[in-house]
Amino acid sequence: MKKEHPLFLCIKNSYLGQSWLVILLSIFFGFTLSGVQAFLQEKIDTNKSNQSMRIVPTLVPGAVTGKSVTVGDLTVYEALNQNNKRAGWVIPARGQGFADKIEILIGLTPDASSLSGLSVLNQKETPGLGSRITESSWLSQFIGKGTTDSLTPTKNPVPSKNEIRAITGATISSFSICQIVNENVKKFRAELRKQQADP
Amino acid sequence: MLLEISLLAGLVMLLLALFSGYSLGWANKTFHVEVDPKIAQVNHVLPGANCGGCGYIGCADYASAIVLQGVSVTKCPVGGESCAKKIADIMGVEVKQSWPYRPVIHCAAKYPDRLKRIPYAGEATCIAANLVSGIQGCVYGCLGYGDCVAVCKYDAIHIVDGLSVVDYEKCIGCGACAKICPRNIITMVPFKMENIVAIACSNKDFMNDVKSVCNVGCIGCKACERLSPIFKVANNLPSIDYNQYDPGVSYQAVVDKCPRETIIYVGKPSQKDKDAVSKEEVPKPVEAQFKTTVDSTEWRG
Amino acid sequence: MSKENPTALERFIWGIIPENPIFRQVLGTCPALAVSTDIKAALTMTCATAFVLICANTIISLIRHLLKPHLRIVVFVLTIASFVTIVDYLLAAFYYSMSLQLGPYVPLIIVNCIIICRCEVCASKQSVGVAISDAIGQSLGFGLALVSMASFREILGSGTWCGFRIMPDSWPNWVLMLLPPGAFFVFGFLIGAVNWFTSLKKNKSS
Numbered sequence: 001m002k003k004e005h006p007l008f009l010c011i012k013n014s015y016l017g018q019s020w021l022v023i024l025l026s027i028f029f030g031f032t033l034s035g036v037q038a039f040l041q042e043k044i045d046t047n048k049s050n051q052s053m054r055i056v057p058t059l060v061p062g063a064v065t066g067k068s069v070t071v072g073d074l075t076v077y078e079a080l081n082q083n084n085k086r087a088g089w090v091i092p093a094r095g096q097g098f099a100d101k102i103e104i105l106i107g108l109t110p111d112a113s114s115l116s117g118l119s120v121l122n123q124k125e126t127p128g129l130g131s132r133i134t135e136s137s138w139l140s141q142f143i144g145k146g147t148t149d150s151l152t153p154t155k156n157p158v159p160s161k162n163e164i165r166a167i168t169g170a171t172i173s174s175f176s177i178c179q180i181v182n183e184n185v186k187k188f189r190a191e192l193r194k195q196q197a198d199p
Numbered sequence: 200m201l202l203e204i205s206l207l208a209g210l211v212m213l214l215l216a217l218f219s220g221y222s223l224g225w226a227n228k229t230f231h232v233e234v235d236p237k238i239a240q241v242n243h244v245l246p247g248a249n250c251g252g253c254g255y256i257g258c259a260d261y262a263s264a265i266v267l268q269g270v271s272v273t274k275c276p277v278g279g280e281s282c283a284k285k286i287a288d289i290m291g292v293e294v295k296q297s298w299p300y301r302p303v304i305h306c307a308a309k310y311p312d313r314l315k316r317i318p319y320a321g322e323a324t325c326i327a328a329n330l331v332s333g334i335q336g337c338v339y340g341c342l343g344y345g346d347c348v349a350v351c352k353y354d355a356i357h358i359v360d361g362l363s364v365v366d367y368e369k370c371i372g373c374g375a376c377a378k379i380c381p382r383n384i385i386t387m388v389p390f391k392m393e394n395i396v397a398i399a400c401s402n403k404d405f406m407n408d409v410k411s412v413c414n415v416g417c418i419g420c421k422a423c424e425r426l427s428p429i430f431k432v433a434n435n436l437p438s439i440d441y442n443q444y445d446p447g448v449s450y451q452a453v454v455d456k457c458p459r460e461t462i463i464y465v466g467k468p469s470q471k472d473k474d475a476v477s478k479e480e481v482p483k484p485v486e487a488q489f490k491t492t493v494d495s496t497e498w499r500g
Numbered sequence: 501m502s503k504e505n506p507t508a509l510e511r512f513i514w515g516i517i518p519e520n521p522i523f524r525q526v527l528g529t530c531p532a533l534a535v536s537t538d539i540k541a542a543l544t545m546t547c548a549t550a551f552v553l554i555c556a557n558t559i560i561s562l563i564r565h566l567l568k569p570h571l572r573i574v575v576f577v578l579t580i581a582s583f584v585t586i587v588d589y590l591l592a593a594f595y596y597s598m599s600l601q602l603g604p605y606v607p608l609i610i611v612n613c614i615i616i617c618r619c620e621v622c623a624s625k626q627s628v629g630v631a632i633s634d635a636i637g638q639s640l641g642f643g644l645a646l647v648s649m650a651s652f653r654e655i656l657g658s659g660t661w662c663g664f665r666i667m668p669d670s671w672p673n674w675v676l677m678l679l680p681p682g683a684f685f686v687f688g689f690l691i692g693a694v695n696w697f698t699s700l701k702k703n704k705s706s
Contacts, residue, residue: 015228019220021566022574023213029582030212034205036586040593047596124604219574227570 052077052092052105052121059107059117060088072191079107086110092121093184097176100124102133106181108147112189118142118181123173130173141165142181147189150182237266237289244285245278250352252276252373265290276300276372276387298389300372302356302365305384306341307399307460310361312414313337324349329381336412339401341384347376357484367393367467389441394466396439396450400459403434417461426453437461508633511622515637522645523694527613531605532646533683539662542650543643544598548591548606550639552583553615554632560623561631567624576619577610584610614638645690652686653677 004012011017049068056066056077063079070076074091081087089108094101102125107117120134132138141164145151153166153174166174242262249257253274255264264270265286272286272294279299287294310316315336321327325346328334334342343361355370356363363376363385377385384401400417402409409416419435427450429443454462506514519525522532531549535541556579560567567575588606591599599606609615618638623631654660657677659667676682 015221015224016217018224018568019216019571021563021568022220022571022578023216025575025578026212026216027209029578030208030210031205033582033585034201034208036589038201038204040589043593044589044596047592051596051600122600220571223570223574 052090055105055119055121056090056107059090059105059119060109061116063087066090071188071195074188074191076188077105088116089188091184091188093180095176095180095183097123098125098130098170098172102173102176102180104177104180106185108185108188112147112185112192114147115142115145115181115185118177120177125170125173129167130170132167132170133173133177138165138167147185151178153178235266238262240289241265241286244282244289245275246282248277248371248373250277250371250373251375252371276374279372298391300374300387301367301370301390301466302372302374302377302385303388303397303399303465304341304363304365305386305398305401306339306362307415307463308337308340308362308413309359310343313340313361314412314414326379326381337402337409337416339382339384339403340413340416342382346379346381347385350375350379359484365465367465390466391441391444391446392466394464395441395444396454396462397465398437398439398461399463399465400436400461403436405435409435415460417459420458422456422458423453423462426456505626506630508630511630511634512637515634515639515641516644517641517694518698519638520641520645520694521614521617521638522642523691524698525614525617526691527617528615528642529687530608531612532642532649533680533687535602535605536646536649536653536683536686537657537678538654538660539647539650541598541601542646544591544595545602545605546639546643546646548587549609549612549615549642550635551587552580552609553618553639554635555583556580556615557618557623557631557635558628560619561626561628564624572620572624573616576616576624580615580619581610614642648690649683649686652690653682657682 016023053066056079057063060079062081064082066077066079068075069078076092077090078086079088079090088110089112091106091108092103093106094103096102101122102120103122105119105121107115107119109116118139120139123131123133125131125133141159142151145164146162149162152163153171154160154163155166155171156163157165159165164174164178238259239262242259245258245262247258251257253261253276255261258275261270261274265272272290272292273283275282276299283294313335315333317333317335319328319331319334321331323344325342325344328342328344332338341362343358343363345358345363347356347363348358352375353369353371353373355366355368356376357366358364365376372387374387377387382401388395388397398417400415402413402416404412405419409418417436419432421432421437423430423437424432429440429445430437430453431440432438450462454464515521517524521527522529528549531545535545556576559579560576563575584607587609588599591602591606618631618634622634626634651661654662655666656674658673659665659671674682677686
């Protein structure tokens, strides 16, 4: 019987030596998954932007298509009507919601003075409560709101000019949406003004 | 770019694997419990009914007792002889031949046979009825309120016309009925064959005293004792010494000679019996006539 | 069902109804209740789970002799998680809308009890052929369960089946069927039906 080298035996019987299969499999799967990701990531990104492109015309009245442009250091969509003229803007935005990040698309009028639409792309809020931010009946109340003042949620059934009705049981989710809109619209307006002042 | 991502992924997975491999290896050593593999083997051989007939909580408990405490391997009434043999092989011990133990009701009196019955309006359980004197003439025999039926988990015993009757096809021999009968008229008997002779009476009185309370009880005439050495009469009541019971001998002569219905064959019905009754309808078990207004399963007074 | 080493064909047949993962073993009920609101989602979930189950069973069965008792669960979960990641990427690349609809339930396939149960019970003990046929049988059973639940819920809740209008236009949509309580009602009813059917068969054979 071949005598095994004492060092080999020591390694073989140690904790890490016993888990050689786990180590091997981990490295193997690590490489495999990074390969899969590299192979498919482009296609997924295309899918994501196609999805956004499809939503763009619905957020701006009169728009038939969208074009990805840069305004300052922001990448946004310019909504174009059938004459290829600017019908409005759609800016992607994301921020922290109640549970996890929320991704939205904000539709703006050509001068970015008021909102023309809102769409939630991605959210992981509480089903039945926070997830109701995706309902079109709730999102439609953003249409026409001015962008100069910040929007705040209210429990008042008749909200005032820069207030929106919060969802019962989803105060934080409602507040998060308002916050994301306020911050990103303010940033965009600043960049837009900069670009228009200094094209 | 791909190379960087792959290396990073591989490195992260490697670190995770090292961490989990090491900690699991350490936990395996630290929290290790020595378990005798024979326990699992014995448990596998046991029938798994968890009936408690062996006197332990379940089959796993009995298996540990056998392996760790050296308890007898023949205690399982359900597994019987074949099971005892397999356990003995695993444990490396010898086992004598053993037979399945099944209950025998030492009473043959149905409602019409029981004389001097009075209306009883108390709790309809044998244990309660047993405390009241004079419910029926015979103070030794079956009361018929079905405590044995209630405790049987295998639907193997029923009250038929006031007398408890064992269904030997379903009975697994756990002994619960024998333990619960307040009058101790059910005993566990080794069945050396599928049908054996049994004494169906517990009455220790003599002649007319018995006849005045029961139409079928043993009168103590000792005819059985004279015919065969396995019958021993004491206190006017015969008992069978099952150690001497010879499966090869037919005791039909004794059964025929008994002037009352005391000595009978009990056990699984043979094919001849089954054919004889195949055309008849099975009578429904008769419920006890004495009911209380209180739910008898929960009232404890 | 407690034979020592069932054959490949037995494993396959058992997976469909006698040991149906949802109705008989009651494992992996989370996706069954959550995604059975319409047929397309149910079928996609079935395919995703089937892919992971078959691949995981194959790999585990190939390395079954190398598994150490205290590390086997780590290996199971590692394999299953990797395949679920692959499925997640494939779904996002080739069926993006469904990927959005299924949402968090695709990553939840990792902790779907059915898969790790089959690894533990069958793949780590029997050969590759048996493991694969077991995986296919269980996936068919899972699919059967999901599609039957989704049929009930979609027809009653939306009046359609796989997008085709089934109910007349005057049908008032029983919205409860699309919500969790409806899922539980349908689930309980179908478990009862399958158990009744199985006990009928058992009585017939005994």
